[in-house]
Amino acid sequence: xxxxxxxxxxxxxxxxxxxxxxxxxxxxxxxxxxxxxxxxxxxxxxxxxxxxxxxxxxxxxxxxxxxxxxxxxxxxxxxxxxxxxxxxxxxxxxxxxxxxxxxxxxxxxxxxxxxxxxxxxxxxxxxxxxxxxxxxxxxxxxxxxxxxxxxxxxxxxxxxxxxxxxxxxxxxxxxxxxxxxxxxxxxxxxxxxxxxxxxxxx
Numbered sequence: 001x002x003x004x005x006x007x008x009x010x011x012x013x014x015x016x017x018x019x020x021x022x023x024x025x026x027x028x029x030x031x032x033x034x035x036x037x038x039x040x041x042x043x044x045x046x047x048x049x050x051x052x053x054x055x056x057x058x059x060x061x062x063x064x065x066x067x068x069x070x071x072x073x074x075x076x077x078x079x080x081x082x083x084x085x086x087x088x089x090x091x092x093x094x095x096x097x098x099x100x101x102x103x104x105x106x107x108x109x110x111x112x113x114x115x116x117x118x119x120x121x122x123x124x125x126x127x128x129x130x131x132x133x134x135x136x137x138x139x140x141x142x143x144x145x146x147x148x149x150x151x152x153x154x155x156x157x158x159x160x161x162x163x164x165x166x167x168x169x170x171x172x173x174x175x176x177x178x179x180x181x182x183x184x185x186x187x188x189x190x191x192x193x194x195x196x197x198x199x200x201x202x
Contacts, residue, residue, distance in 0.1 A: 002034065011038040029058065037068060045072040061092050067102050074110040097126030101133050108136050116140045124156065131161050138170055142177075150174050165194035169201045 002017030018035035021028055036051035049072050052065065059065040066089040073082035086103065093099030104119030120137040123130060138153030154171035161167075168191035175184035191201040 002031070006034055006038060009041070011041045014038045029055065033059070033065075040068050040072055043075075045075045048072050049076065060088055063089065063093060063099070063102055066092065067106055071106050071109050074106075074112075097123045097130055097133070100126060101130060101136070104140075105132070105136055108140055111143070113140050113143050117144065124153075128156070129160050132157075134160060135167055135170070138167070138174075142170070142174060147174050147178055151178070163194070165191040165198055165201070168194065169198055172201060 002014045002021065005011070005014035005017060015035055015038050018031040018038070021031040022035070025031070032051060033055060036048050036055070039045075039051065040048035048068065052059075052069060052072075055065070066085055070082055070085040070089060073079075073085055086106065089099075089103060089106075093102065100119045101123035104116050104123055107113075107116035107119060117137065117140045120133060120140060123133040124137055127133070134153045134156035138150045138157065141147070141150035141153055151171060151174045154167045154174065157167040158171070168187050172184045172188035172191060175181075175187060188201045191198055195201075
């Protein structure tokens with residue numbers, strides 16, 4: 001039942017189910033792991049670290065685990081632990097585009113824009129058709145004020161996957177910042193075709 005809630009992203013309901021399992025079997029690693037991940041998804045970083053840190057020896061080759069722990073440490077301003085975790089992520093991840101995307105997303109989530117840009121550029125160059133690489137690169141470029149580069153990144157993401165509304169919304173906002181109102185309206189309308197309740201686009 002906890003796993004079902006977790007997979008439907010209802011993390012608040014998943015946690016008590018994992019706790020029930022752990023009351024009967026305190027060493028159940030899957031329940032511990034998913035409980036910690038649930039706290040992370042709810043932005044309860046201290047609780048996530050408390051639960052997940054003891055799993056380091058078993059999970060320190062798991063990219064998702066390292067990704068979550070690195071971000072959680074960063075959010076808690078525990079820089080030494082954060083740096084050590086991302087160092088381990090680099091060791092495990094190697095030089096694949098997927099790894100660079102993972103690390104770039106982690107840096108982006110912490111608003112470390114310069115290193116995020118570097119990693120996301122490697123991801124997008126290494127695999128131009130990989131979903132999300134161009135999107136997150138566009139977000140970082142927007143924050144850095146590189147609006148023309150951001151526009152190209154969001155266009156690149158739309159070329160890879162034209163279905164989700166988020167890239168259209170972001171591209172529309174870039175055009176708005178560039179004072180290109182006709183293109184901004186056109187792209188934001190395209191976003192709203194995909195999700196009529198998209199608040200920022202509205």
